[in-house]
Amino acid sequence: MIVIPIVAILWSCQAEIPIRKLNGISLVASRDSLRNEHLEPIVKLNANSIALMPYAFIRDNKNPELIYNIERQWFGERVEGIEHSIQLLKEKDLQIMMKPHIWLRNGDFTGDLEFKREADWKKFEDSYREYILLYVKIAEKYNLDLFCIGTELYNFVKRRPEFWNDLIAEIRKEYNGKLVYAENWDKVDQTEIWQKLDYIGADAYFPLHDSASPTKEEINEGWIEHKAMLKELSHKYKKPVLFTEYGYRSKDHALKEPWNSGREISNINHNLQAKALESIYEEFWTENWFGGGFLWKWHQPVDSGGLKNDRFTPQNKPAENTVREYYRKFRN
Secondary structure (H helix, E strand, O other): OOOOOOOOOOEOOOOEOOOOOEEEEEEOOOOOOOOHHHHHHHHHOOOOEEEEOOEEEEOEOOEOOOEOOOOOOOHHHOHHHHHHHHHHHHHOOOEEEEOOEEEEOOOOOHHHOOOOOHHHHHHHHHHHHHHHHHHHHHHHHOOOOEEEEEEOOHHHHHHOHHHHHHHHHHHHHHOOOEEEEEEEOOOOOOOOOHHHOOOEEEEOOOOOOOOOOOOHHHHHHHHHHHHHHHHHHHHHHOOOEEEEEEOOOOEOOOOOOOOOOOOOOOOEOHHHHHHHHHHHHHHHOOOOOEEEEEEEEEOOOOOOOOOOOOOOOOOOOHHHHHHHHHHHHOOO
16 A cells, blocks of 8 residues: 655755645535445546545524534435445545535525624534544544645634634544645635644635636736745745645636636636646646645546536546646656
């Protein structure tokens, strides 16, 4: 079994030792169990790491307790399904990041989550702690490589620093792997949690260009300011940057608001998706201060995506070959 170290980096004034890249995908949970036939395309993609995402739900800020690991959830989101997936992925020598997500049922953004009463904050914190520690124990049980302590929770992290300090300390006692937090692209440089973690995690939906189908050169130019900020952040905290999510839809204007998952009708543009992925690999995967990323997103069914699909997945689209080619270059 070949083990690729998560972090192998030395920071000094003279030298940096490159870290080996995490060529990751975000594997969407399914109502059905993961099978070997689902893993064959992932292996052929030259991916070396997988993000598993057990979701928890919250109704609204008047109901501060999380709902998770219940029968109504899909198999792949429950403990039973997560453990089944881990065992199969381990057989393929794939590294695993456990990445819990919260979903607000009314569609609100998790980064804006707020409670007016201290009692509700406390109740939510207790619920969140139990949720995270459940999956921390699973991560330690199976010796997972990386654990993401939260996803796009800017307001929660900013307003409740004592809770997060205590939670991280408790996780460190339970779990021996590396830790990351996944912050939204527009708040990653406003978050002050990085010193306590092993990676600076960014969900990398940075706006790159307003036009329907920019050229490769225009896309590269769109990265200049964002890349400089991320590099500065990495050197400030002496931590590698990890794209805990990255990806683009295969449609016109996909780079104007890359986070937009709305259902508005637009022209399919597979070439733009492929160009945008080429750009992100060429801009970041060669950098010593960058640790890799997890492509958003990949579905279990092998016939997912396709030429009529304008969603984020590159499956059965020209962009799949782009990912395969660049992940091959940075496989080891």
